[in-house]
Amino acid sequence: MKLSDSQRKVSNIMAGFHLLFTVVLGHVLGSLPATSPPHLPSPCLVDDMEVFCDGRNLRSAPADLPLGIQKLDLSRNIFQNLTRETLAIQPTIHHLNLRSNKILFIERGLFKGMKHLKFLDLSKNSLDVFAMSKSSIGKLGAVESLDLSGNGLHTGMTKYFLRDSSSLVNLSLNSNSLTKIAKDTFTGSPSLRKVSLHNNVILEIEDGAFNVLFRLTELDLSKNSITCITDFDLSQLQILNLSKNSLEAFQTVYSDSDYELVSLDLSQNKIHYFPLVPRRNKLAYLDVSRNQLQGVKSLAHNESGQYLMHQDFPSLNYLDLSYNQMKTIPQSFFNSMVQLEHLNISNNCIGSFLVEEENGLNNLKVLDLSYNSLRDMSFGKNTLLALEELFLQGNLLTTIEPHTFQGRPRLKYLLLQQNNLHICPSNAESSFSNNHKHHQGCVAFSSIPTLQHLYLSENHLKVLPNNAFEDTPLTLLDLSLNPGLVVGLNAFSGLEDSLVHLLLRENHISRLDVDLSSLNHLKLVDLSTNRLSTLPSWNKESSIESLNLGNNHLVTLEYNTLVALGSSLKTLYMGSNPLSCCSNLRFFQLMQHSTVDVPDIATVTCVHKQDSEPINILRVTEEMCHSLDNSSRSLTILAILGAALALVVALGFLAKVCYNRRHTNSSTFNA
Numbered sequence: 001m002k003l004s005d006s007q008r009k010v011s012n013i014m015a016g017f018h019l020l021f022t023v024v025l026g027h028v029l030g031s032l033p034a035t036s037p038p039h040l041p042s043p044c045l046v047d048d049m050e051v052f053c054d055g056r057n058l059r060s061a062p063a064d065l066p067l068g069i070q071k072l073d074l075s076r077n078i079f080q081n082l083t084r085e086t087l088a089i090q091p092t093i094h095h096l097n098l099r100s101n102k103i104l105f106i107e108r109g110l111f112k113g114m115k116h117l118k119f120l121d122l123s124k125n126s127l128d129v130f131a132m133s134k135s136s137i138g139k140l141g142a143v144e145s146l147d148l149s150g151n152g153l154h155t156g157m158t159k160y161f162l163r164d165s166s167s168l169v170n171l172s173l174n175s176n177s178l179t180k181i182a183k184d185t186f187t188g189s190p191s192l193r194k195v196s197l198h199n200n201v202i203l204e205i206e207d208g209a210f211n212v213l214f215r216l217t218e219l220d221l222s223k224n225s226i227t228c229i230t231d232f233d234l235s236q237l238q239i240l241n242l243s244k245n246s247l248e249a250f251q252t253v254y255s256d257s258d259y260e261l262v263s264l265d266l267s268q269n270k271i272h273y274f275p276l277v278p279r280r281n282k283l284a285y286l287d288v289s290r291n292q293l294q295g296v297k298s299l300a301h302n303e304s305g306q307y308l309m310h311q312d313f314p315s316l317n318y319l320d321l322s323y324n325q326m327k328t329i330p331q332s333f334f335n336s337m338v339q340l341e342h343l344n345i346s347n348n349c350i351g352s353f354l355v356e357e358e359n360g361l362n363n364l365k366v367l368d369l370s371y372n373s374l375r376d377m378s379f380g381k382n383t384l385l386a387l388e389e390l391f392l393q394g395n396l397l398t399t400i401e402p403h404t405f406q407g408r409p410r411l412k413y414l415l416l417q418q419n420n421l422h423i424c425p426s427n428a429e430s431s432f433s434n435n436h437k438h439h440q441g442c443v444a445f446s447s448i449p450t451l452q453h454l455y456l457s458e459n460h461l462k463v464l465p466n467n468a469f470e471d472t473p474l475t476l477l478d479l480s481l482n483p484g485l486v487v488g489l490n491a492f493s494g495l496e497d498s499l500v501h502l503l504l505r506e507n508h509i510s511r512l513d514v515d516l517s518s519l520n521h522l523k524l525v526d527l528s529t530n531r532l533s534t535l536p537s538w539n540k541e542s543s544i545e546s547l548n549l550g551n552n553h554l555v556t557l558e559y560n561t562l563v564a565l566g567s568s569l570k571t572l573y574m575g576s577n578p579l580s581c582c583s584n585l586r587f588f589q590l591m592q593h594s595t596v597d598v599p600d601i602a603t604v605t606c607v608h609k610q611d612s613e614p615i616n617i618l619r620v621t622e623e624m625c626h627s628l629d630n631s632s633r634s635l636t637i638l639a640i641l642g643a644a645l646a647l648v649v650a651l652g653f654l655a656k657v658c659y660n661r662r663h664t665n666s667s668t669f670n671a
């Protein structure tokens, strides 16, 4: 917070300069003779009952506004004094926007008479100057929504605006310099329902400061400097945002009454113990990410002192615990969370995650356990039956209990990159051995009929066995970054009618014998950064639209394979291959006249002669490959060159003779 404090100081100093400047300017302009021609602003835009006069250099409202307008936008002008004279507007106005002016004075009681004015935006002005003069804007009349954000207001200044604002419902004090919310801050605005105090420097909230607001449902205190909340007792509050403070603890007072709190954002603080939420809570959304949680127990108090406890969350739908320091989470923690749909525990130090109790987490759709230290994971029978997305990347998984994936009837996305897995051979291949035993030490991906996306990159995979995905109709399969991967001849069988994206990047593959044309729906294939010296064969017309062959060892491309590809291909990556210029002529000609997009064309080069610089394939011509190495042809060329030279010499001689003769003639004439 030190940084933001000093930033704030700088901005206050800037505001001081700004004040000086505007005051001086005001004096200069004020002393101009009254007869000087009035500044004519470009006309405002009128749209039905709304008038837009934003950014027109106005210091007072235009005089000729149409009758009966409801909405007036005067933002980004140069209003300084808001008086009955400068703001001579009709009382029908409902919505007045004065954002980004230079307002430093407001006539007392100006808004009192505006019986219809509900929405007033005074953000980004210099109302701290007004507050320093200790005058008040008086009754706020009918105003229900007031925006005072970005006015450099300090603690104690809000009273000049809020003292008499009984109709106020929504208030924004965002981006000011408040350090304290005093007991009496909101006594003049008892109808408030929503208060935003985002981006101040609040360190202290006096006891009961918000308790006067019986209707308060939404409170934004994010990006302040609050260090501790030990007595939360706003039972009617529904939404509370305390993100980006310096909170070390959040505790509710002990009470048996119902709390309305639905959404609590405590992310980006320094909380050690799980927040102590209301005992009878309706919490649906709880974000405790980026804190210092070591576990999920809360610190509670009673007469005999402090103790640790678990709490109930019967309505919780979304729980984010990512970026903490938790090593374990006991299963019982989730027992009460029968509504939970989204659980994020990524970026902790969890070593084991087991869900064994029947009906455990049965509403959960998204489970993120990525970037932990997981070695052990299992889901029991009849648990996690609604799971659709499972994030397990960046862990230490080598094996996973059988049926962990097969037992989830809705599983669609499975992210397992950056682990240490072996893929089990299909059931068919292992039918002779005891199935269970056979599956030890590996993970089975067959028979997951709902699975669509499977990410297995960076797993040190050595073998992709045949029929590995039998009865698992994947649409996307990522096997990239498994150097040395041996792909079985029938590894993709079972995916014929489903697979669309196949990623095999950086696998050191030198030969792919799989017939990719059997994958009828394949659209995108990434084979970049391998050691391919021949193209995988396509036995029939392919459906591939995007093919990446960049950074391989390709010298000659089989023309027929390319023609088979050509009918569907839209994008082709080819760069960084040692292509031969003359053995791919037909292909290059095809490329020069086709509509296929080659995004890396600048790096697609070929080798013409040994030891010479590679040439971009667009510059290859047929002639290059039909000349020069034929020595008799070069002799002929030499002969022709010799003859041409002789001719030139002869012509030069003739010309000289002619010139001399002419020259002589003319001088004779002159004489």
Ligand SMILES: *[C@@H]1O[C@H](CO)[C@@H](O)[C@H](O)[C@H]1NC(C)=O
Pocket: 026, 027, 030, 080, 081, 105
């Ligand atoms: C603004 O109003 C104050 C108080 O009425 C007055 O003293 C000041 O001269 C006014 N400034 C301008 C620029 O009109």
Ligand SMILES: *[C@@H]1O[C@H](CO)[C@@H](O)[C@H](O)[C@H]1NC(C)=O
Pocket: 118, 119, 144, 145, 169, 170, 194
């Ligand atoms: C107050 O804020 C709430 C929530 O953002 C909004 O729905 C409501 O329309 C606002 N009321 C006024 C008068 O601006």
Ligand SMILES: *[C@@H]1O[C@H](CO)[C@@H](O)[C@H](O)[C@H]1NC(C)=O
Pocket: 198, 222, 223, 241, 242, 243, 244, 263, 265
């Ligand atoms: C809480 O405030 C932060 C910072 O302004 C914002 O990014 C976040 O979306 C808010 N949380 C919720 C739940 O709206």
Ligand SMILES: *[C@@H]1O[C@H](CO)[C@@H](O)[C@H](O)[C@H]1NC(C)=O
Pocket: 289, 322, 323, 344, 345, 346, 366, 367, 368, 391
């Ligand atoms: C979980 O939290 C991390 C970090 O905040 C975020 O990057 C990730 O997208 C979240 N996961 C899900 C599934 O929302």
